[in-house]
Amino acid sequence: MTTQQDAAVEVTFQGLTFTVQPRGGGPPLELLKGLSGAVRSGRCLAIMGASGAGKTTLLDVLAGHDYSGTVGGKVLVNGRPRRLKAFLRISSYVQQRDVLMAAATVREAITTAALLKLPRAMPATEKRARVDGVLADMELEGCQHTLIGDELQNMKGISGGQRRRVSVGIELVKQPQVLFLDEPTSGLDSEMAVSMMETLLRLARGGRSVCLSIHQPNSIITGMFDDFMLLVGGRAAYAGPWSGAVDLFASAGFPCPQYRNPTDHFLSVLRDAEATDAVVACQTAAAPALVELPSMDDGEGKPGGKGKEADEEAGLAGVAHNKGGALEVGGSRAWSAHAAGDAAPAAVEAERPRVPFAFQTAVLSVRMLRNWGRNPMMLAAEAVQYLFLALFVGLVYLQLSDSVETGVPDRLSSLWFVLAILSFTPSYTAMVSWDSERLLVRRETGQGMYRPAAWFAAKTLTLLPVSVAQTTTFAVITYWMVGYAADAGRFFVYVALLNMFQLTSETLGLLCALCTSRSTYAVILLTFVLLVLMTFTGFLVTAIPPYFGWIKWASYLNYTYAAMVNNEFKGVTFYSAADVVVPGADLVPSAVNNGLGVLANGMAALGLMVATRLTAFLVLLIMHRLKKI
Numbered sequence: 104m105t106t107q108q109d110a111a112v113e114v115t116f117q118g119l120t121f122t123v124q125p126r127g128g129g130p131p132l133e134l135l136k137g138l139s140g141a142v143r144s145g146r147c148l149a150i151m152g153a154s155g156a157g158k159t160t161l162l163d164v165l166a167g168h169d170y171s172g173t174v175g176g177k178v179l180v181n182g183r184p185r186r187l188k189a190f191l192r193i194s195s196y197v198q199q200r201d202v203l204m205a206a207a208t209v210r211e212a213i214t215t216a217a218l219l220k221l222p223r224a225m226p227a228t229e230k231r232a233r234v235d236g237v238l239a240d241m242e243l244e245g246c247q248h249t250l251i252g253d254e255l256q257n258m259k260g261i262s263g264g265q266r267r268r269v270s271v272g273i274e275l276v277k278q279p280q281v282l283f284l285d286e287p288t289s290g291l292d293s294e295m296a297v298s299m300m301e302t303l304l305r306l307a308r309g310g311r312s313v314c315l316s317i318h319q320p321n322s323i324i325t326g327m328f329d330d331f332m333l334l335v336g337g338r339a340a341y342a343g344p345w346s347g348a349v350d351l352f353a354s355a356g357f358p359c360p361q362y363r364n365p366t367d368h369f370l371s372v373l374r375d376a377e378a379t380d381a382v383v384a385c386q387t388a389a390a391p392a393l394v395e396l397p398s399m400d401d402g403e404g405k406p407g408g409k410g411k412e413a414d415e416e417a418g419l420a421g422v423a424h425n426k427g428g429a430l431e432v433g434g435s436r437a438w439s440a441h442a443a444g445d446a447a448p449a450a451v452e453a454e455r456p457r458v459p460f461a462f463q464t465a466v467l468s469v470r471m472l473r474n475w476g477r478n479p480m481m482l483a484a485e486a487v488q489y490l491f492l493a494l495f496v497g498l499v500y501l502q503l504s505d506s507v508e509t510g511v512p513d514r515l516s517s518l519w520f521v522l523a524i525l526s527f528t529p530s531y532t533a534m535v536s537w538d539s540e541r542l543l544v545r546r547e548t549g550q551g552m553y554r555p556a557a558w559f560a561a562k563t564l565t566l567l568p569v570s571v572a573q574t575t576t577f578a579v580i581t582y583w584m585v586g587y588a589a590d591a592g593r594f595f596v597y598v599a600l601l602n603m604f605q606l607t608s609e610t611l612g613l614l615c616a617l618c619t620s621r622s623t624y625a626v627i628l629l630t631f632v633l634l635v636l637m638t639f640t641g642f643l644v645t646a647i648p649p650y651f652g653w654i655k656w657a658s659y660l661n662y663t664y665a666a667m668v669n670n671e672f673k674g675v676t677f678y679s680a681a682d683v684v685v686p687g688a689d690l691v692p693s694a695v696n697n698g699l700g701v702l703a704n705g706m707a708a709l710g711l712m713v714a715t716r717l718t719a720f721l722v723l724l725i726m727h728r729l730k731k732i
C-alpha cells in the first residue's frame with residue numbers, strides 16, 4: 104500500500120493568517136501571523152512550538168478542517184488555489200483525540216471505514232486487501248481481532264499507541280495523498296513514539312505529503328524530520344529544512360550546546376521575548392527554501408512532473424479554466440475568489456459520501472447491533488430496569504378493585520404513574536446514548552464518512568425492535584398485574600399507546616440532547632420539559648390557568664393519558680360503597696376528558712410521535728450544518 108502513488112501533491116501556504124473574534128468580546132485575536140511554508144510530497148513536515156503556539160490551529164486551517172475564524176493569505180495545492188471540497192477527497196486529518204467505537208475490534212473499525220469511505224463499486228476483495236494493507240502498514244496485524252475498548256466503560260482493549268495507529272489507519276484506507284496529524288505521538292512512550300514516526304516516514308517515502316505537530320520529540324525522532332516549522336505565539340521562529348534550524352539559531356546568537364536535544368534548546372530560547380524577536384528577525388531575513396512557493400504561472404509546477412493527474416486529483420482542473428476555457432492558474436481573479444471561499448467557514452464542505460444512503464444505513468445498523476451484542480450488560484440493564492419498574496407498578500396497584508371510592512382514583516393514578524415512568528426512562532437513556540456517540544458521529548459525519556440521515560435511519564431501525572420488546576413486556580406485566588379491564592381489545596390499545604408514548608419520550612430525550620452542547624444542559628432541559636408536560640395532563644391540576652392551556656394541546660402526555668383513561672373507563676361499570684352501579688364514562692374527570700375519544704386521542708399521540716421524530720431529524724441536520732454536534 105505504501106508503494107502506491109497516485110499523484111504527488113504539494114501544499115504550500117504564504118502569509119497565512121487566522122483571526123478569531125473572542126467570545127468574551129474585545130478585539131479580534133490573530134492566532135496565526137503570516138505563516139509561510141510547504142508540505143511536500145515524499146517528505147514529512149514537523150510543526151513544533153510551546154503549548155498554545157498555534158500548531159493545531161495551523162493544522163486545522165491547512166487541512167481545511169472545521170474552524171470558526173477568518174483565514175487570510177494563500178493556500179495552494181500544486182501551485183494552484185486550493186478547492187476545499189476536492190482537497191478533502193485527497194487528504195486526511197488525524198486529530199489529537201482518538202474517537203473510536205470501543206466495542207469494535209481493530210479490524211472491524213478499519214473495515215467499517217473502508218466500507219464507508221471507498222466507492223461502493225469497488226470489489227469486496229479489493230476492499231479487504233486495502234484493510235489488510237492498512238493493518239500491515241500500521242503494524243496492527245497482531246491485535247486486529249482485539250477490541251478497541253474504553254477504560255471509562257470498563258472495557259479492556261488495545262494500548263494507547265495502538266489506538267493512535269487505528270486512528271491513522273482509519274484515515275489511510277482511502278489512500279490520501281496528503282496526511283495531516285495532530286500530535287500523533289502524544290501519550291506514547293518513547294519507543295512507541297519512534298515506531299509511529301517510522302511508520303509516518305515510511306508513508307511519506309511512499310509518495311505522500313505528511314504534516315504533523317509534535318511535542319517534546321526525542322533525538323531519534325527529530326532525526327526523522329525532513330522539514331521543520333517552529334511556532335511561537337502564532338509566528339514562525341523557523342520554517343525550512345530540519346537541517347537548517349540549528350544553524351539559524353546559531354546565527355541569531357543562540358548556538359545549541361553540545362549533546363543537547365536541539366528542540367529542547369529551541370523552546371528554551373523562545374521562552375525569552377527578546378531572544379524570540381532576534382530569531383524571528385533572522386528567520387525572516389534568511390527565508391529558507393521551505394517558504395518559497397512554486398511559480399503560479401507554471402502549470403506543471405509540482406514535484407515529480409505529475410501536474411495534470413495531481414490537479415485532477417485535487418479537483419483543480421475544473422476551476423483553473425475560465426468561461427472561455429483558457430487557463431487562469433496564476434490569475435489574481437481566480438486566486439482571490441478561492442482565497443475568499445476558503446476563508447468562509449460556511450463554505451467548508453466535507454468530502455461527499457461516495458456510498459449510497461441505504462448502504463451507509465446498513466453498515467451503521469450492523470455496527471450498532473454489534474455494539475449492543477458486545478455490551479450485553481447494557482441491554483440487560485435496560486431490560487431489568489423495565490422489568491423491575493413494571494413489577495413495582497404491578498405490586499403497588501396489585502389487582503385494583505371496581506370500587507368507585509378506591510379502584511377509580513387508583514386506576515387514574517396508576518395510569519399516570521405508568522406514563523411518568525415511560526416519560527423519564529427512555530428519554531434519559533436516549534440522552535446518555537447520544538452523549539456517548541456524539542463525538543464519534545461528529546468525527547465521522549464531519550469527514551463525510553456517512554450522512555447524519557444515515558445515522559438517524561440506522562438508529563431508528565435498530566432501536567425500534569428493542570424499544571417495542573421492552574415496552575410490550577412492560578405493558579403486559581402492568582396490565583395484568585394491576586388488573587385493568589379484562590378485554591383483549593382494550594389490552595392491545597394499551598400496548599399500542601404505551602409503545603407510541605415510549606418512542607416519543609425516547610425521541611424527546613434525543614431532541615433535548617441534540618439541542619444542547621452538554622449533557623448537563625440536556626438533563627436540565629429534558630427534566631423541565633417533562634415536568635411541564637406532566638403537570639398539564641389533567642391529573643395534577645384540574646383547573647388549568649388559561650395562559651397554560653395551550654401546553655395541554657401540544658402535549659403527547661395529555662393525549663396518551665386521555666386515551667388510556669377513556670380506554671379503561673368507557674363501557675365498563677364501577678360500584679360505590681352503597682352498591683350503586685356507576686358507568687365508567689361518568690367517572691372520567693372533566694380535566695382529563697378533552698372531548699376526544701380513544702381513537703382521536705391515539706391519532707393525536709401518533710401525530711406527535713411522528714412530528715417529534717421529524718423535528719429531532721431536522722435538528723440533527725441543522726446542528727450538523729452548524730458544526731454543533
Ligand SMILES: Nc1ncnc2c1ncn2[C@@H]1O[C@H](COP(=O)(O)OP(=O)(O)OP(=O)(O)O)[C@@H](O)[C@H]1O
Nearest residue numbers: 123125132134152153154155156157158159160161
Ligand atoms: N476559537 C478560539 N478563540 C480564541 N482563542 C483561540 C481559539 N482557538 C484557539 N485559540 C487560542 O489560540 C492559541 C493556539 O491554540 P492551538 O490549539 O492552535 O495551540 P497548540 O499549539 O496546538 O497548543 P497545544 O500544544 O497545547 O495543543 C491558544 O492560545 C488558544 O487558546
